[in-house]
Amino acid sequence: MREIRTAALIGMGAMGAVFAPGLSATLGDGFRVVAGGARKARLARGVTVNGAPVTFRLTEPEGPAEPVDLVILAVKDYAYREALEQVGRFVGEDTILLPVLNGLDCARQAGEVYGPEKVLYASMWVDASMENGTAVYNPRGMVRIGEARNDPPGPRVLALEDLFRRAGVRCRVEPDMIHCIWLKFMGNVSENLPCALLGVPYGAYREGWPADGIRRALMAEVAAVARAEAGVELTEEDMALRNRIVYNQDPASRPSTLQDLDRGRQTEVGLFAGAVMRLGEKHGIPTPVSAVMLQGIRALEAKNAGTIPGLPEAARG
Numbered sequence: 001m002r003e004i005r006t007a008a009l010i011g012m013g014a015m016g017a018v019f020a021p022g023l024s025a026t027l028g029d030g031f032r033v034v035a036g037g038a039r040k041a042r043l044a045r046g047v048t049v050n051g052a053p054v055t056f057r058l059t060e061p062e063g064p065a066e067p068v069d070l071v072i073l074a075v076k077d078y079a080y081r082e083a084l085e086q087v088g089r090f091v092g093e094d095t096i097l098l099p100v101l102n103g104l105d106c107a108r109q110a111g112e113v114y115g116p117e118k119v120l121y122a123s124m125w126v127d128a129s130m131e132n133g134t135a136v137y138n139p140r141g142m143v144r145i146g147e148a149r150n151d152p153p154g155p156r157v158l159a160l161e162d163l164f165r166r167a168g169v170r171c172r173v174e175p176d177m178i179h180c181i182w183l184k185f186m187g188n189v190s191e192n193l194p195c196a197l198l199g200v201p202y203g204a205y206r207e208g209w210p211a212d213g214i215r216r217a218l219m220a221e222v223a224a225v226a227r228a229e230a231g232v233e234l235t236e237e238d239m240a241l242r243n244r245i246v247y248n249q250d251p252a253s254r255p256s257t258l259q260d261l262d263r264g265r266q267t268e269v270g271l272f273a274g275a276v277m278r279l280g281e282k283h284g285i286p287t288p289v290s291a292v293m294l295q296g297i298r299a300l301e302a303k304n305a306g307t308i309p310g311l312p313e314a315a316r317g
Contacts, residue, residue, distance in 0.1 A: 002155070004069040004163040008059070008090045010034040010083045011074030014128035014256070015100055017049045017135035018143065019072055022167030024056040030068075032057040034086060042133065049135045067092025070163070073099040073110070077271040080106060084113050091118070096156055098122050100143070102188050103271040104181060120156060121146055121177040123184045129259055142170050144184075146177040182222070182232045187242050189272045190218035193293040196257035196267065197300070203251030207243075215246070217289045221276055228283035257297065264304045269297040 007023055009016055012033050023031045033056050035043050040058055047054050059065065068090045075083045080101060091097065091114055099106035100122045111119045126141025143164065146157050153161070153173045164171040174180040194214045195201065204211035219242065223234040260267045273294040280287035302308050 002069075002094075002159055004096070004159050006030040006066075006068040007070040007072065007163075008032050008034055008068045008087065009072045009074060010061070010087055011072075011076075011079075012039075012043055012047070013074065013076070014130040014135055014137065015124055015126070016072070016074040017047070017054075017130055018124070018126055018128060018137050018141070019074070019167075019169055020047075020056055021049050021052070021054045022164075022169050024054065026163070026167040029057055032059040032068075034059050034061050034090070036060045036062065045133065047133045047135060050137065050139065061086035063089075065089045067095055069094065070096045070098060070160070073097070073101065073106070075101070076266075077101055077103055077106075077268050078266055080109065084110060088114075096120055096160060098145070098160070100124050101271075102185070102268060104185055104275060120160060121148065121181060123174075123177070123180050125184065127253065129256070131263070139170070142172055144172050144174045144177070144180050146173045146175075148178055149176055151175050178230060179232050179234075182226045182230065182234060183238055183241075185272075185275075186219055186222040186226070186234055186238070187245065189222050189276060189290065189293075190215045190242065191246050192255040192257040193218065193269065193273055193297065195255050196261055196269070197293060197296045199258070199261075201251060201258075202246060202249040202253045202255065205246045205249075207247070214289065218276075218293070221280070221285075221287045221290050224285045225276055225279040225283065225287070228285060229279050261297070261300055261304065267297055267301060269294055269301075273297070 007027055009019060035058055043058060071087050071090050073083055095118060097110045097114060097119045099110050107119050107121050123144040125144060126137055128137035145160055147154060150157055150173050157173055161171060161173055194211050205215055206212060219239055226232040226234050257267045273290040276290040277287050
């Protein structure tokens with residue numbers, strides 16, 4: 001098994017903060033964060049992760065560079081295409097690409113650019129947030145990694161697992177990463193979006209409560225399109241797992257889409273509800289609850305942007 005000695009991270013936000021402290025401490029100058037312009041200037045002032053200051057090498061996205069063993073892509077969906085282009089100079093013959101975005105297609109998109117043989121799958125089962133250079137994440141969270149199937153894991157997966165264990169990044173190799181990604185996607189759609197639309201934290205999800213009925217209806221829509229599109233069965237046991245996760249969340253916690261709206265940012269609702277709708281249309285499956293989520297959250301984005309005619313100034317985000 002080869003050892004990963006160099007790595008580049010693009011996307012030093014909440015998800016990037018899960019990796020940066022451990023990789024910086026473990027790889028030293030072999031680790032760098034890719035950033036340019038104003039973002040680089042902000043990061044140069046330093047960031048705090050779970051209360052501790054973190055420093056790392058910064059590299060511009062343009063100019064000459066040596067290939068690295070690992071590239072982690074941790075940007076938001078709407079910045080992903082640009083990030084894929086920017087990391088090209090770090091990609092060599094043996095580079096592993098690890099997209100850690102939410103959604104279903106990021107590994108496929110990376111494979112289209114650099115070849116599927118370079119890409120591994122990841123699913124972030126970690127609660128994290130970042131604001132003004134301060135990141136907080138739950139250290140009990142888990143990064144799930146692998147190829148599509150891992151029985152047994154291949155040498156690239158074992159090398160990545162070894163790096164993360166050396167760096168203190170909690171990870172697990174999943175036997176079936178495609179099922180894992182769909183299971184996490186079902187949680188993102190069903191738990192993230194109703195809270196965002198209603199403007200409420202996880203405490204709104206209690207068995208029999210109205211918001212929980214919306215959540216369960218969204219799980220059913222995702223399960224239907226997963227079966228039709230990928231042959232993935234999201235079972236009653238999977239839904240029971242999501243129930244346990246959401247019922248045990250801190251009731252005051254606010255999911256990421258709601259955090260984006262709170263801060264006037266663009267959301268990833270198209271990545272979630274929009275994907276369910278597209279797949280539903282492709283396979284002739286009705287997805288009315290996802291449609292309400294998409295249109296409702298788009299309206300809240302317009303409200304934040306101040307583009308709704310007649311909206312009082314005080315009501316804008």
